[in-house]
Amino acid sequence: MYNERVKSVFRINRKTLLTTTAIALAGVCSNATLAAAPPLDEQLEEIVVSGAFEGRKLGETILGATVMRKEEILRQLDGSIGETLRRQPGMSSTFFGPGASRPIIRGLGGDRIRVLDAGIGSIDASSTSPDHAVAVEPALAERIEILRGTAMLMYGSSAAGGVVNVFDGRIPSTLPEGDVDGGVRYGHSTVDDGDEVTGAITANVGTIGGASVVLHGDAMYRKTDDYKIPGFAESETLRAMEEAEDDHDDHEEEDHDHEEHEEVFGVAENSATKSTGGSAGLSFVFDNGFFGFNVRKSDSQYGVPGGHEHHHDEEEEESDEDREDHDEHEEETVTIDLDQVRYDLHGEVSGDFGWFKKAKIRFGYADYEHTELEGDEIGTVFSNEGWEGRLDMIEKGGESWNGASGIQIKHRDFSAVGDEAFVPGTVSTQYGLYSVKDFSFGAWQFEAGARYEYTKYAVDPAAAGPSGRSFNGVSLSAGAGYDISDAAFIGISVFRTERAPSTEELFSNGPHLATGAYELGDANLGLETALGLEATYSYATGPLSFVLNGFYTSYDDFIYELATGDELDELPVFAFTANDVALYGFEAKAELHAGTYSTKTFGDIDLHFDAQADFVRAELKGVAGNDNLPRIPPMSALVGIEARAELFDLRTELEYAAKQTRVTANELPTDSYMLWNAYLTVRPFDNKDLSFEVRGSNLGNVDARQHTSFLKDLVPLPGRNVKVSFRAAF
Structure with a gap:
């Protein structure tokens, strides 16, 4: 029945061109003074330190991106990477409860969005299903970079919709100030009686030969109870x-x-979480580069809210005793136990390498296990043992051009064991070669890039169905930008990309308890091809900064998961299918510095107004009747007022999501909502590295439901929450 199925910027900068010639914005912020997020015009001064455009200001590159510094990350910090980024323009999240939430960029998620750890994939199972958490911890992040649009030229076809790159400083690339720096943070939230503690330290412990030896260590702990909601679940x-x-x-x-x-009523049952983690790393920092490694371990246990039930195939009548046992089993909740051990190697060397001036190497290996528990019984165990490596070579270039070329290799050994293992064991291998170039001629800028990618899947011979598939993909992009004046910039880019379908899209075939669905893949799916056009206009002068981006992408054989209305094993069927799709929309952000006001008590106070909005529309082409894609976010907006002084920062904002009525035949519409949020940071001592923060979220206690979530009709977003925290850096 239908109700059973249901249970189942962007601080984009001046001179921003949303182009597929995406690059890695590397670098790790140190534990600097804990202040408010910088104004938009200051963010334009961010320096690009990797990729084809190394050493140039972000506002001088043809690149669509957001760079979140540590101060803003901590202000927006939530228990998952998806919820931490949800308020950025063009962003949404999968929100499968507080334990699992993955970013969505411009309505695209799953295997089209890569979540990276310092340029290397998270090596988990988060793209397999929305109930699978991302094994990247935002509480320890020093810097988060969001690349909108296709970033696949550097990061692979699974970055066709964008990239979220998290830098946590676990492998130091520079010497800490004063030989030692670090920080600690404690926070408590009222909506879930949650506690969170994080700490990190980096120290220069000596020299070996001509290299300084830098040690790093960090740890985190988070525990929350079931969160409160405004009304009915x-x-x-x-x-x-x-x-x-x-x-x-x-x-x-x-x-x-x-x-x-x-x-x-009043609480989201089975939404409690508990997470622990830590790492230790060692780097050798020398005059022309560094080389380091790190080992980390993360453990997380979280409930899957929404009352998912286990269904049985038996059709015979049951006795009262059997029915009682059956009902008792159906009431068992689903919880997730996630463990990952990961090893990373990073290195960079500058020098004369013929055509190149710098070499960068990244390598990560992880052993990941994700266990779905039905009550106290083990239901399904997902394992993912994989590694990823990349070598980026920065070209010497010339007076008018720069470039980068590289190779990327990924290997994944994935298995699912249990009664509801809906994906067969699969070994996947991917090789990618790319090259991007940037040219400058006076007020004009041009970019061009290409990537070749080979993807191969080998399915466990014991599994029924096809033994595997392989794909060859080629992606191309080009862009041009023009400085209209010192204050205004306009740009445009075109691209044609090819994405290989994922393991889940190809080979899924079975019940999945956590999502309450029977998931069906299609082993005959081919390459997903996109032809797109993106444009930007930005203006920044005096007190006003403004950016407007528009995009249109035409997809051939766009792959998506659709509720068919059928049932298998008493579960609603969600099938992966392909169709031609048009995706278009915009993102806009403006900020006004309303002046500086002098006071006797607080000194100078800077007043800022900001506003942002985004919209995305996804239409099936050539389909009579309902042409909507499922779970596309509605139009959203945010307006804020912020006062900044030496002693304090105070901000209040309204966050709005419109009603979503463009839904598929087997999808419910979602009501609009408006949330009131407020933030206060106080630095009462001469040492401004000590601060106290109070954050109020959803202060009106509004029933808010995220249309992009599979759980939107079963549990809302958290109700009124007041979070207090203390931060200290040294």
């Missing part, structure tokens, strides 16, 4: 549908069960 729309169905139901027992379920 189920949405008003879903409850109305269930009530209408009950009107046609003649079975009193089923009516009674529904009434009990409907009474879930």
Whole structure:
């Protein structure tokens, strides 16, 4: 039945061209003074320190990106990378409860968005399903970079929709100031009675030969209870549908069960989380580069809210005793136990390498295990042992051009073992070669890039179905930008990209308890081809900064997961299918410095106003009737007022999401919402590296549901929350 199925910037900078010639914005911020997020015009001064455009200001590159410094990360910090980034323009999240939330960029998620750890993939199973958490910890991040649009030229076809690159400083690339730096942070949240503690230290411990030896260590702990919600767990729309169905139901027992379920009120059951993690690293820093390694371990346990039930295939009548045992089993909750051990090597060397001036190497290996527990019983165990390596060579270039070329290799040994292992064991290998170039001629800038990628899947011979697939893809991009004046810039880019389907899109075939769905892949899927056009206009002078980006992408054989309306094993069927799709929209941001006001008590106070908005539309082409894609975010906006002084920073904002009525035939619409958030940071001592923060989220206690979430009709976003924290850096 339908209700059973349901249960299942962008601080973009002046001179920003949303182009597919995306590059890695590397570098790790140190534990600097804990201040408010910088104004938009200051963010334009961010320095690009890797890729084809090394050493240039971000505002002088043809690149669409957001760079979040540590101060802003901590202000927006939530328990997952998806929720931490959710308020950035063009961003949404999968929100599968507080334990699992993956970023969505311009309506695209899953295997089209890569979450990177300092340029290397997270090597987990988060793209397999929305209930799988990302094994990257935002609480320890020093810097987060978001590349919108296709970033696949450098990072592979699984970055076709964008990249989130997290830098945590676990492998130091420079010497710490004063030989030692670090920080500690404690926070407590009221909505879930949550506690979080993080700490990190980096120290120069001596020299060996001509290299300085730098040690790094960090640790984190987070524990939350079930979070509070403003009203019923189920949405008003879903409850109305269930009530209408009950009107046609003649079975009193089923009516009674529904009434009990409907009474879930005021709390999102089974949403508690617990996470621990830590790492140790060692780097050798020398005059022309560094080389280091790190080992880390992360453990996370979290509930999957939403009342997912386990279904049985038996059709025979049950005795009262059997039915009682059956009902008791159906009420068992789903929890996730996630463990990962990871090893990383990073190195950079500058020198004379013929055509090149710098070599960068990154390598990561991880052993990941994700166990789905049905009550106390082990349901399904997902394992992912994999590694990824890349070598980037920065070209010497000339007076008017720069460039970078490189190779990337990924290997993944994935398996799922259990009664509901919906994906067969698969070994995947991917090789990629890329080259990007940047040319400058006076007020004009040009970019061009290309990537060749080979992807191969080998399926476990014991599994039914095809033994594997292989794909060859070629992607191309070109862009041009022009300085209209010192204050204004306009640019345009075109691209044609090819993405190989993922393991899950090809080979899924089975029930998945956590999502409450029977998932079906299509082994005959081919390359997903995109032809796109992106444009930008930016203006920044005096007190005003403004950026407007627009994009249009035409997809051939766009792959997506669609609720078919059918059932298998008493579960709704979600099938991967391909169709031609048009995706278009915009992102805009403006900021106004309203002046500096002198006071006797607080000194000078800077007042800023900011506003942002984004919109994305996804349409199936050549389809009569309903042409909507599922789970596309609605238009959203955010307006804020911020006062900044030496002693304090104060900000209040309104966050709005419009009603989403453009839904598929088997999808419910989502109501609009507006959230009121406020932030206060106080630095009461002469040492400004000590601060206290109070953050209020959803202060109006509004029932807010994220349309991009599979759980949107089963659990809302958290209710009113006040989070207090203390931070100290040294």
